[in-house]
Amino acid sequence: MLFKDTALVYGRCLRQSLRSGVALFFGVLTPLLYLFFFGPLLTGLPLGGQGSSWQVLVPGLLLQLALFGALFAGFSIILEKAQGVVERMRVTPVSRLALLLGRVLRDTTVLLFQAVLLVLAALAMGLRAPLGGILVGFGFVALLAVALASLSYALGLTVATPQEFAPLVNGVAMPSMLLSGLMLPMSLAPAWLEALSHVVPLRYLVDAVRDAYAGSYTSPHMLRGVLVAVGFAVLAVTVGTRVFRRAGA
Amino acid sequence: MAAVISAAGLARTFRTKRGPVHAVRGIDLTVHEGEILGFLGPNGAGKTTTLRMLTTLLAPTGGTATVAGCHLVTDPVGVRRACGYVAQSGGVDGQITVREELVTQGRLYRLTKAEAVERARELAQDLGLDGLLDRRTAALSGGQRRRLDIAMALTHRPRVLFLDEPTTGLDPGSRADLWDLVRRLRDEHGTTVFLTTHYLDEADALADRLVVVDHGVVVAEGTPSALKREHAGSADASLQDAFLAITGRRPAPADAAPVAI
Numbered sequence: 231m232l233f234k235d236t237a238l239v240y241g242r243c244l245r246q247s248l249r250s251g252v253a254l255f256f257g258v259l260t261p262l263l264y265l266f267f268f269g270p271l272l273t274g275l276p277l278g279g280q281g282s283s284w285q286v287l288v289p290g291l292l293l294q295l296a297l298f299g300a301l302f303a304g305f306s307i308i309l310e311k312a313q314g315v316v317e318r319m320r321v322t323p324v325s326r327l328a329l330l331l332g333r334v335l336r337d338t339t340v341l342l343f344q345a346v347l348l349v350l351a352a353l354a355m356g357l358r359a360p361l362g363g364i365l366v367g368f369g370f371v372a373l374l375a376v377a378l379a380s381l382s383y384a385l386g387l388t389v390a391t392p393q394e395f396a397p398l399v400n401g402v403a404m405p406s407m408l409l410s411g412l413m414l415p416m417s418l419a420p421a422w423l424e425a426l427s428h429v430v431p432l433r434y435l436v437d438a439v440r441d442a443y444a445g446s447y448t449s450p451h452m453l454r455g456v457l458v459a460v461g462f463a464v465l466a467v468t469v470g471t472r473v474f475r476r477a478g479a
Numbered sequence: 480m481a482a483v484i485s486a487a488g489l490a491r492t493f494r495t496k497r498g499p500v501h502a503v504r505g506i507d508l509t510v511h512e513g514e515i516l517g518f519l520g521p522n523g524a525g526k527t528t529t530l531r532m533l534t535t536l537l538a539p540t541g542g543t544a545t546v547a548g549c550h551l552v553t554d555p556v557g558v559r560r561a562c563g564y565v566a567q568s569g570g571v572d573g574q575i576t577v578r579e580e581l582v583t584q585g586r587l588y589r590l591t592k593a594e595a596v597e598r599a600r601e602l603a604q605d606l607g608l609d610g611l612l613d614r615r616t617a618a619l620s621g622g623q624r625r626r627l628d629i630a631m632a633l634t635h636r637p638r639v640l641f642l643d644e645p646t647t648g649l650d651p652g653s654r655a656d657l658w659d660l661v662r663r664l665r666d667e668h669g670t671t672v673f674l675t676t677h678y679l680d681e682a683d684a685l686a687d688r689l690v691v692v693d694h695g696v697v698v699a700e701g702t703p704s705a706l707k708r709e710h711a712g713s714a715d716a717s718l719q720d721a722f723l724a725i726t727g728r729r730p731a732p733a734d735a736a737p738v739a740i
């Protein structure tokens with residue numbers, strides 16, 4: 231039942247996304263701009279990582295894509311709630327978890343599609359990385375998308391207006407981006423900033439994807455990254471499920 | 480007649496930043512199988528909140544109720560299978576076609592793909608949406624949209640249909656059509672219809688029995704003529720007079736039975 235219901239909600243949501251046409255590409259615009267106009271600045275700089283500057287930047291841009299894309303996913307449910315669509319579905323026997331998972335998987339799909347576009351563009355710009363590393367990178371994008379989209383939908387279902395939603399999400403997104411070393415590795419940071427960055431879960435994912443892009447799949451960074459990403463996703467889906475189950479949310 | 484809905488002390492308090500809002504304070508009511516019940520009350524009386532509790536959308540903060548023999552809290556899935564709900568403000572996505580909304584709704588009620596397609600066709604025919612199946616719902620008129628909302632709620636042939644202000648914004652012809660539809664559902668399928676309305680002529684013409692709520696409690700109930708006799712002095716009085724006397728929004732007419740002083 232859960233599987234069928236999820237597939238049903240997923241199909242409906244995906245058709246909604248496909249129907250929106252160009253909006254499918256909006257999310258990838260910002261990372262692409264960074265790739266084209268910021269990436270070339272880094273090529274000569276000593277970033278302290280292994281490999282080229284592209285192997286440092288592209289993992290950051292991938293996670294940036296997932297961070298912003300998934301964090302704002304919940305926006306759509308505020309609109310659906312206002313239209314009464316959410317309540318209409320909630321009076322049917324459909325699984326509450328499916329109402330969440332179908333949406334989350336739709337966003338994950340869209341973000342993976344955008345991630346592929348981003349990597350293709352990066353290859354054209356000069357990125358060279360092992361295929362395995364690139365695939366591992368997509369895995370992390372998917373995990374982060376599942377986690378953040380779940381939380382975002384939970385928030386979207388709870389707040390009454392978009393005006394409450396946007397500041398909260400921005401308040402999470404900006405510090406996460408700056409404190410996780412998304413753009414430049416935290417190894418360049420002074421000790422206090424580097425220490426502070428360890429409280430941001432995203433930091434561990436960034437380190438892991440950079441290692442993957444350099445071809446080291448068994449590093450401590452990778453282990454920590456996998457643990458944090460999986461743990462965070464499980465936690466976030468649990469929270470999301472709670473909120474979706476609670477009647478009247 | 481068997482009771483298909485029974486509620487005892489059903490209550491809901493919302494916690495807000497400005498303190499608790501007692502939207503529904505304790506509703507006791509019984510609705511019989513096949514009955515058309517008019518649920519009346521002034522704005523903010525707690526009608527929508529009651530409907531949302533009875534359809535499992537909102538957890539009660541007090542009291543209990545059963546719908547079609549299923550307990551709201553312990554068997555919400557049973558309640559959902561038995562009832563259809565048309566919300567005050569509808570519930571379709573404007574960018575999606577009528578056909579897709581109807582088919583998806585069928586699948587949410589666990590019909591197979593083929594059954595859902597067939598049911599969508601049937602419903603469209605029943606509710607006069609035939610030529611509109613491929614239109615986006617945003618491009619429907621108010622009356623067509625309302626018929627779609629009702630079609631969606633009828634997908635699984637529910638035993639109990641909850642309609643929250645189904646005729647608000649409809650022209651007289653569409654309202655009359657909707658009354659016919661409600662009567663037809665009851666006569667042909669034995670569907671119990673629980674509807675709210677602010678049109679007292681509608682309540683008078685359509686409902687077998689009325690329940691009037693105010694400030695979250697039931698303040699009167701009975702057949703339209705009984706309410707008129709009791710609260711407006713005679714069975715020939717208007718339901719409007721009875722309603723105003725019951726909810727105390729205006730002084731009772733001089734010839735009405737005196738209320739407690």
Ligand SMILES: Nc1ncnc2c1ncn2[C@@H]1O[C@H](COP(=O)(O)OP(=O)(O)OP(=O)(O)O)[C@@H](O)[C@H]1O
Pocket residue numbers: 493495500501502503520521522523524525526527528529567
């Ligand atoms: N989610 C909520 N949070 C806080 N208060 C609420 C909420 N929903 C409803 N209320 C309050 O509960 C009371 C009853 O509202 P309800 O919508 O049930 O009234 P109603 O009888 O349907 O009114 P109307 O005829 O205007 O539709 C109102 O005072 C309303 O402001």
Ligand SMILES: [Mg+2]
Pocket residue numbers: 526527528567643
């Ligand atoms: Mg209402």
